[in-house]
Amino acid sequence: MNFEEKLVEAEEKNKSLLCIGLDPDPELMPPKMGVFKFNKAIIDATADLACAYKLNLAFYEALDDEGIDALKRTIKYIPADIPTIADAKRGDIGNTAKAYAKALFDILGFDAATVNPYLGFDAVEPFIDYLDKGIFVLCRTSNPSSADFQSLQFVLKRQRLPLFEIVALRAAQWNKKGNNIGLVVGATYPKELALIRQNHPNMLLLIPGIGAQGGDLASAVREGVGAKGHGAIFASSRQIIYASAGGDFAEAARRVASSLKDEINYQRSVPS
């Protein structure tokens, strides 16, 4: 079973397009709680609500050995039928990208990973060569500075296109190899999201930026979900896992996750 099949099964089983981000930050977690213990409680409370879990490696690397240990234990603890995404944003020259792909897929055992396109095809190829894994190429990211380069206008055949759309076009070409490429497009930029969806109706989108980053969920769902009804997943982390810093953090996470899941499904059901 490849990544997309596994994802669709989890989406259908849990009736959810919600991807929960497990980004441990000791300043926001309940005090004196270990990272794995925290993640385990969040997973126990939300495993029937998520279509995927996304782990951003930065937060684990920043916690040194305890972080890496918790990362590995968390990946193993996530139920086998829910796919795991390494939000790693790696990008390096071919030989090195191969080592990163090995680290994320063979060593850590993730089902999918985010990659940075700046170095071009040979930085992405070693990832997409893992045909059963999912690759999300950064396209239009959710952060405030993402326009710095991603929205520069490029002239192609007398048309003006922003860099992020050229990245999407190239990613679509690369996708012919294994049909395992998706795009990262932030909910914080609904117009750009609509453009990407219009030009790439069948590409899987990973959409961060709802919740703490301020992206509007209704427009993200309206613009992001493709014709098949499951062409996008919506990632939220801080809004869910730090819903409470008290002893009720897991219940609070469940409440927010459940409400997000339901809101996404409600918006999917609204006729456009």
Place this chain on the structure above:
Amino acid sequence: MNFEEKLVEAEEKNKSLLCIGLDPDPELMPPKMGVFKFNKAIIDATADLACAYKLNLAFYEALDDEGIDALKRTIKYIPADIPTIADAKRGDIGNTAKAYAKALFDILGFDAATVNPYLGFDAVEPFIDYLDKGIFVLCRTSNPSSADFQSLQFVLKRQRLPLFEIVALRAAQWNKKGNNIGLVVGATYPKELALIRQNHPNMLLLIPGIGAQGGDLASAVREGVGAKGHGAIFASSRQIIYASAGGDFAEAARRVASSLKDEINYQRSVPS
């Protein structure tokens, strides 16, 4: 002492602009040799020839716990007066970039790091906020596919400029904060290197791609070294550390490193 001061001291002490890449690959290393033991022997054999050591994190991450352990021991083992560069190419949204900067600078103790500009300023800012550290922004990378996006022509203020030059312009603007930003420009693209050096005469350049990647050393030195005579460092890894796979690997690494160092100095002395 900040990164650039430390770098210039090491350059002057060892009369070298050679940055040695420590990228362990068990398939190329002498058989049954641990990574730290390998690195230690290379460092012992070359510490008077290098102005910096560059460690690409991918190769350590691909070796799991042994790799991370060797990474940490290697950083500690490198003589304190030779700067260390984390070739990590990280790039993520502000909150997350902060965690990556913490991992590389506070946890691992590197003196400098490479970062990916695709996400824009807020992905780079948490790194440059470490004013005593060096930040190398990927500009024109050394790999074959680097033209895919980096050489696309964009319109900026009615001028057409390649993306890598726009990245360099922005990096120069960001540099006003701490004057601790340099650029990564591959030796494999001497024309692009010349353009960057012409437009940014005082920016520090990290130049990979000599050696195994086929970049021409003479033109890289001619185009890369700035007016002050030490505005560039030249990174080589495989050509040095895998000069021999036999018991003489450290002596062979020393021979190649010494010859590269001398050739760089010779090319610096040739009047242009």
